[in-house]
Amino acid sequence: MRILLWHAHGAWTDGFVRGPHEYLLPVAPGGGPWGLGRAGRDWPHAVREVALETLDPDSIDAVVLQRPEEITEVARATGRRPGADLPAVFVEHNTPKGDVPFSRHPLADQQEIPVVHVTHFNQLFWDCGTAPTVVIEHGIHDPGYLYTGELPELGVVVNEPVRRGRVTGTDLLPRFADAAPLRVFGMGGEELPGYSGLPPSRLTVGGDLPTARLHSELARCRVYIHPLRWTSLGLALLEAMHLGMPVVALATTEAARAVPPAAGAISTDVDALVREAERLVRDPEEAKERGRIAREVALERYGLGRFLDAWDALLDDVRSRRFRTAQVLIPARERKLP
Numbered sequence: 001m002r003i004l005l006w007h008a009h010g011a012w013t014d015g016f017v018r019g020p021h022e023y024l025l026p027v028a029p030g031g032g033p034w035g036l037g038r039a040g041r042d043w044p045h046a047v048r049e050v051a052l053e054t055l056d057p058d059s060i061d062a063v064v065l066q067r068p069e070e071i072t073e074v075a076r077a078t079g080r081r082p083g084a085d086l087p088a089v090f091v092e093h094n095t096p097k098g099d100v101p102f103s104r105h106p107l108a109d110q111q112e113i114p115v116v117h118v119t120h121f122n123q124l125f126w127d128c129g130t131a132p133t134v135v136i137e138h139g140i141h142d143p144g145y146l147y148t149g150e151l152p153e154l155g156v157v158v159n160e161p162v163r164r165g166r167v168t169g170t171d172l173l174p175r176f177a178d179a180a181p182l183r184v185f186g187m188g189g190e191e192l193p194g195y196s197g198l199p200p201s202r203l204t205v206g207g208d209l210p211t212a213r214l215h216s217e218l219a220r221c222r223v224y225i226h227p228l229r230w231t232s233l234g235l236a237l238l239e240a241m242h243l244g245m246p247v248v249a250l251a252t253t254e255a256a257r258a259v260p261p262a263a264g265a266i267s268t269d270v271d272a273l274v275r276e277a278e279r280l281v282r283d284p285e286e287a288k289e290r291g292r293i294a295r296e297v298a299l300e301r302y303g304l305g306r307f308l309d310a311w312d313a314l315l316d317d318v319r320s321r322r323f324r325t326a327q328v329l330i331p332a333r334e335r336k337l338p
Contacts, residue, residue, distance in 0.1 A: 001021045001022070001061040001062060001315060001319075002021070002022045002024060002059055002060055002061045002062075003021050003022070003023050003024065003060075003061065003062050003063070003064055003315075004024045004026075004050075004055075004060050004062070004063040004064070004074070005023065005024070005025065005063065005064040005065075005066070006025065006026055006033075006034065006036070006066060006067070006070060007025050007036040007037060007038070007039060007041075008033065008036075008066040008067060009066060009091075009093050010039070010041065011235040011236070011239075012091070012093060012118070012138065012235065013041075013043075014041070014043070014141055014211070015138065015139040015140060015141055015304055015307055015308075016064075016139075016307075016308075016311065017043050017044060017046070017047045018043075018044060018141055018304060018308065019308045019311060019312065020308075020312075021046065022046050022048065023046060023047045023048065024048055024050045024055070024060070025037050025038060025047060025048065025049055025050065026049075026050060026051070026052050027049040027050065027051060028051070034073075037049035041211075042211075042212075052073075052077040052078075053077065055077070055078070057077075057078035057079055057080050060078065060080070060086060061087065061319065062086070062087040062088065062089070062315055062318065062319060063082050063086055063087070063088045064088075064089055064091060065082060065088055065089065065090040065091070065113070066090070066091050066093065068090075068106040068107070070082075071083075071088075071113075074086065074088075082112075082113060083110070083112030083113040084112055087315075087318045087319045088112070088113045088318065089113060089114050089115075089116050089314065089315070089318055090107050090113050090114070090115050090116065091116045091118065092105065092115055092116065092117050092118070092122055092126060093118055093232055094122070094232050095121070095122060095125065095230055095231060095232050095253055096122075096125050096126050100125060101125050101127075102127065103125070103126060103127060104127045104129070105126045105127060105128045105129075105131070107128065107131050108127060108128045108129035108130075108131055109128075109129035109130050109131055110131055111130070111131065111132065113131075114131070114132040114133065114134060114314070114317075114318065115128050115131050115132070115133045115134075116133075116134055116135075116136055116314065117133060117134070117135045117136075118135075118136065118137065118138055118232055118233065119135065119137065119138075119232055119233050119253070119254035119257075120135050120137075120254065120257065121232070121233075121253045121254040121257070122135075122232055122254075123135050134314060136307065136310045136311060136314065137301065137302060137306075137307070137310075138233060138235060138238055138302050138307065139302060139303065139304045139305075139306065139307020139308060140235070140238050140239060140242050140298065140302050140303070140304060140307075141304055142242055142299065142303070142304065143211075143212075143215045143239065143242055143243060144242075144243075145243065145244045145295060146215055146216055146219035146243045146244065147219045147243050147244035147245050147288070147291050147295075148219060148220050149219075149220070149221070149222045149223075149245075149284055149287055149288060149291070150220050150222075151183070151220045151221050151222060152180060152181075152222050152281050152282075153180055153181045153182065153183045153204070153221045153222060153223075153281075154176055154177075154179065154180050154181070154182050154183070154221060154222070154223050154224075154225045154248075154277055154281070155182075155183050155184075155185070155218045155220075155221030155223070155224050155225065155240070155245070156173070156182060156183070156184045156185070156186075156224075156225045156226075156227070157184075157185045157186050157214070157218065157234075157236035157239075157240070158170070158184065158185075158186045158189075158227075158228070158234075158236075159186040159187040159188060159208075160186075160187055160188035161173075161184070161186065161188060161189060161191075161192055161195075162188060162191040162192060162195045163188065166229060167228070167229060167230050167231070168227070168228050168229070168231070169227030169228050169229050169250060170192070170195070170196070170227075172227045172270060173192075173196055173198070173203075173227065174196055174197065174198060175270060175271075175274055176225055176227065176273075176274055176277060177196075177198050177202040177203065178274060178278075179274045179275075179277040179278035179281065180222070180223070180277065180278060180281040181201065181202050181203065181204065182198070182202065182203050182204070182225070183204045183206050183217075183218075183221055184203065184204070184205055184206060185206035185207065185208070185209060185214055185217070185218060186206075186208060186236075187208045189205040189206070189207060189208070190205055190207075192205060193205065206218075215239065215243060218239075218240060218243065218245070219243045219244070219245060221245070222246075222280065222281045222284065222287050223245065223246050223247070223248055223264070223277055223280045223281055223287060224237070224240035224241075224245040224246065224247045224248070224264075225247075225248050225249075225277065226240075226247055226248065226249035226250065226255060226259075227249075227250055228250065228252070228253075228255075229250060229252055230252065230253060231253060232253065232254065233253065233254040233255065233258060234255075237249065237255065237258065237259070238258065238298055238302050240294075241258075241259075241263065241294040241295060241297065241298035241302075242295060242298045242299065242302075243291075243295070244288075244291040244292060244294065244295040245291045245294060246263065246264040246280055246286075246287045246288075246290035246291040246294060247259055247263055247264040247265075247266075247294055248264050248265045248266075248273050248276055248277045248280070249264070249265070249266045249273075250266075250267075250268060250270075250273070251266045251267050251268050252268065258301070258302075259294075259297075260293070260297055262290065262293045263290055263291075263293045263294035263297055264276070264280065264290050264291075264294060265277070265280075
């Protein structure tokens with residue numbers, strides 16, 4: 001299949017484009033959210049940059065939408081209406097905002113475009129009305145077991161921690177810094193020292209690193225901390241588990257399903273999490289064992305093969321006449337996948 005999608009969520013796209021299809025990513029001068037293309041990512045050759053104005057509309061087999069505005073843009077650029085003239089799905093990456101749990105999804109009640117939630121929590125909390133919905137959980141391209149835990153520090157990955165504040169649990173970082181020094185990676189981290197008041201002895205800003213280097217640097221930290229209050233499910237958390245890191249996480253949104261206690265610690269009691277983080281930093285062998293469990297769980301539940309099989313099943317559904325005439329969607333979890 002030739003699938004059109006924007007590079008709107010790099011970490012999710014990293015898994016999606018490793019399937020058996022051809023992936024067309026719009027590119028525009030200056031990049032930006034509507035023309036990022038590959039953005040230098042080390043992705044398979046089947047991921048191609050395209051200019052929408054020169055793309056043959058009839059060459060597209062399906063479109064994967066990730067923002068409501070993309071529906072209008074695809075129709076304008078191709079003359080084909082997603083869901084009507086062009087098979088389409090909409091991926092909902094985010095938890096609802098505003099009046100939770102009464103948040104209405106932008107695609108609620110329509111019948112032509114199934115809404116794909118990346119977590120069961122999202123499906124539960126978004127009000128999609130009568131729109132067809134399905135959950136396809138994340139799939140991670142396995143970076144391999146890289147954990148060394150040589151640094152008695154707490155690793156964190158978060159983008160724009162100051163702007164997002166309480167959403168990302170940035171206000172909780174000083175409490176975790178009481179347990180061990182923090183090493184924080186991601187975009188916008190340079191503002192963190194001034195915001196948190198933490199001295200260099202308790203906070204190292206690791207910066208926004210290329211994926212491979214991020215994984216190797218993060219895996220040197222003894223424990224991974226996931227302080228986010230309200231997020232769909234941080235892919236950095238799942239990547240840390242794949243690396244073999246023990247994880248200490250807030251038991252909020254989908255993390256409560258993703259992280260078993262044996263993989264580290266999970267709770268809404270921050271003081272308890274701080275104590276567990278300190279204990280694991282002081283006990284490298286226990287940290288290593290819990291990280292081993294975290295990796296086993298991540299490979300089983302968030303492996304790339306399961307993710308891609310589920311997506312192939314869904315794409316077959318939306319391209320079939322059966323779905324397009326009867327609006328019947330078989331959830332991927334109910335299908336017998338190869």
